Amino acid sequence: MTPKASPASVTSSRRRRTHHKSRKGCKECKKRHIKCDEGWPQCANCISSQRCCSFQDSPDHRAGAASPAVDVRTTGTFDFSLPEAGTTGLRFAATHLICLHHAETHMKTYMALNGPAQPIIDLAVDNVAGAPFLLDQILALSALHLSVQDTSAMKKAYYHQQATELQTRALELFNQAREGEDSDDSTIPVFVFASLLGIHVLRETLSSLREDLSAFVDSFIHYVHLHRGVRTVISNGTWPAILQSDLKPLLCLPTMSDDLEKQTQGEETRKLNDFLSEYNSAQDSIKACQNALEHAQWMLDLCNQNPSREDVGIHATMAWPLLVPQEYIDALHQHRPEAFAVFAFYAAALHRYRTYWVFGESGSSLLSAILNTIGSFWRDNIGASIETMVIG
Known part of the structure; x- marks a missing residue:
């Protein structure tokens, strides 16, 4: 199963690009001197490190912000259309x-x-x-x-x-x-x-x-x-x-993510991130894409941490869509090229674990479709790391 984990918690002790700490971060993140994603009612750092987030004891601190979560009780998220089934009631055959x-x-x-x-x-x-x-x-x-x-x-x-x-x-x-x-x-x-x-x-x-x-x-x-x-x-x-239930042994990402703090961040996404930092486009979209790219690097670092543990890489790949901000999903929906460029790293991870039945050959097909859509300008700024990952 894929638990809630975030790369933000691993930034404190690993060498990486500098960032400005959020003034609105939770108390735990400020105490640990790390960047808070300001997720409400708990930030990602506190969830993944099993700490009590101060946001739980206060109303949503982000004025006018929409909740990043989908309420499974009050929305129709789970009410998506499927073909009518012939099976009704609690009958088993x-x-x-x-x-x-x-x-x-x-x-x-x-x-x-x-x-x-x-x-x-x-x-x-x-x-x-x-x-x-x-x-x-x-x-x-x-x-x-x-x-x-x-x-x-x-x-x-x-x-x-x-x-x-x-x-x-x-x-x-x-x-x-x-x-x-x-x-x-x-x-x-x-x-x-x-x-x-x-x-x-x-x-x-x-x-x-x-x-x-x-x-x-x-x-x-x-x-x-x-x-x-x-x-x-x-x-x-x-x-x-x-985490206190019998399911704890099955939740590998929190422990592996903590171990990641001791390692140096990978370089696969650096070229694209540097380019996005200077790219003249919609500021909100760029920030969201950089956030999604940071999560992509976390995903790749977990994949590389212990190559023999394919279960970790698979669950890190499945976790990525849950971690990216809604603004990135909006940019992807708008077919913004910067969003597609970030999406390419997710496709590469899918391809890496193509023997897993859920992913299959989708990664290679998706990556080809993305690269053909964004053209040579963006392909050049993604970097050669994508090709290296796919060849492997």
């Missing part, structure tokens, strides 16, 4: 038992976990009465993986339909549950559900990539808005509870 068995025996692999997946399944079974959507989403993701693995075209189509039906039912149950009163008992199941749902939709999004970059960007932005529901759940003070 033999196929569902096949999917459950597949999850018990293969979830560690298809979720790129560094520990046994049984705690996730146990959580779903223990909460089947209060959070039935979690078990349905576990079955849905298992069915989706079966649809990718099976060599029979007929079985591929069958399991994919099962995945769609189970996900539809999970979403219906989730939205019904969120209409009721909040319960502390549901916070961890909701977090896991959002993580599983995010992986599911990311796979569907990346596998839909064809030659039309514009259509893919729309689908990707839809995915980002969906998966960012995870951030809302974490920001509501549930992160300490998650």
Whole structure:
């Protein structure tokens, strides 16, 4: 699973470009003399380092600012359209038992976990009465993986339909549950559900990539808005509870991100960042792109920290869309070339882990589409590091 982690927490002791500390940062960041991203109700540094953020005890300090999180209770984020399913109610068939068995025996692999997946399944079974959507989403993701693995075209189509039906039912149950009163008992199941749902939709999004970059960007932005529901759940003070649960061994990024503080930052994004610093364009867009690029360097540094730990690189890559500011997503939606240039590093990371079933060959296709769209001017300013990463 991909936890909330940020590269901002690693800037204090690693040699990197200088920055101006925020005057509106939280007390913990000021005490640690590091740059605060001013995320509310908890900044990214406090979430990833498991500290109590002072923003939790105060109203949103950013006058007129829109919340960076997508509230999964009050918005229609999770109410996206899917084909109508024939499965209604809490009924389970033999196929569902096949999917459950597949999850018990293969979830560690298809979720790129560094520990046994049984705690996730146990959580779903223990909460089947209060959070039935979690078990349905576990079955849905298992069915989706079966649809990718099976060599029979007929079985591929069958399991994919099962995945769609189970996900539809999970979403219906989730939205019904969120209409009721909040319960502390549901916070961890909701977090896991959002993580599983995010992986599911990311796979569907990346596998839909064809030659039309514009259509893919729309689908990707839809995915980002969906998966960012995870951030809302974490920001509501549930992160300490998650880290104290049986899921803690499965959350690798906080520890790895802390270890990253001892290392020197990589150089892959330096050329583009230096160029953006001098580029004459919309100031808000440039700042957002530089922020997203900083997160891209954090992603790449985690990928390079221990190459044998592919699970870390995979989850760092899946975390990147959750960490970039909404202003960057807006710039990407507007097809701004600077946003596409940053997006190229994400595509390169996807390609690096192309053996992971969720990513597949999407990275190479996406990178080619981006480079063909932005032209030689921006390709030259991205730097040769992109080609080196893809060749590897």
